[in-house]
Amino acid sequence: MTNSAVSDYIEALTIEEELTGLALINAMIQSHLSQYCFSSCNVILKKELSLEKGQLFERVITKKQGGYCFEHNKIIYLALIELGFDVRPIIARVLLDGNTNNGRLHRLTLLNYQNEQYIIDVGFGSQSPTCVIKLTRSTDKVSSNKPQNGINYLIEPYDTTSFIITKVTTDKSQTLYLFDLGRYSEFDCDIGHFYSHQAPTAAFVNHLVVSKTAFNKIYLVRHLEYFEIDVCNNTESIVTITDAQDLYRLLTTTFSLPIKLNEAQLLFDHQRIKAKA
DSSP states (O other): OHHHHHHHHHHHTOOOTTOOHHHHHHHHHHHHHHHSOEEOHHHHTTOOOOOSHHHHHIIIIISOOOBOHHHHHHHHHHHHHHTTOEEEEEEEEEOTTSOTTOOEEEEEEEEEETTEEEEEOSOSGGGOOSSOEEEOOOTTOOEEEOOTTSOEEEEEESSSSEEEEEEEOSSOEEEEEEEEOOOOOHHHHHHHHHHHHHOTTOHHHHOOEEEEEETTEEEEEETTEEEEEETTTTEEEEEEOOSHHHHHHHHHHTSOOOOOHHHHHHHHHHHHHHHHO
């Protein structure tokens, strides 16, 4: 079942057959981001989130329930292995709040290809890069990577063994995460995954986040606000989500999530209570 699930996923990405190498991987990344939502809905709804391969692919790919980094990046990692690429998981410290002592709670993928190394990340929500990011090891050099949507992703050395990735647009920059090239196992990922969807203080236990990236546009629900971001034109619209019906409509239409109305009500009430806390 597992090999079939991986093959079905690769087929569902509908990649042009002639693509190979980095062009193939970039097409996979863009297709994945446009089809499979980043979502904390299942976490807030307290659903079982097994990382067992069969259950993972059924939940995120077949049923399109959405997920976060430990789900999305494991899926593309397994697909790249199936296609013969040299990849392994690494775990980063998220730096959105600037704290370099945050726990290692973000999974991404390290690719070795033609004597170069690249970062692949389809699990960072609305901030996810839409192409591979080339890694430069030199301590006096910054690696700049510009996906099709015009956003730069800079990799800079943090110390002799670690790197920081920063997202740069025309008017601002955002440091994303800190990582090193240590060897991490699936068990290491399981620990981070367990904390991320079970710990009372974990971000996704407390915050509703749903996003999708397609055709140079980012669609995002964060807490009880809905954003549409046009990356090429550098414009953004924001709408307040006023009730559960409004949230239900967004999740089932814009994001095509199989959410029930009563689940949307639970999500809405959860975020309203958190906002008052």
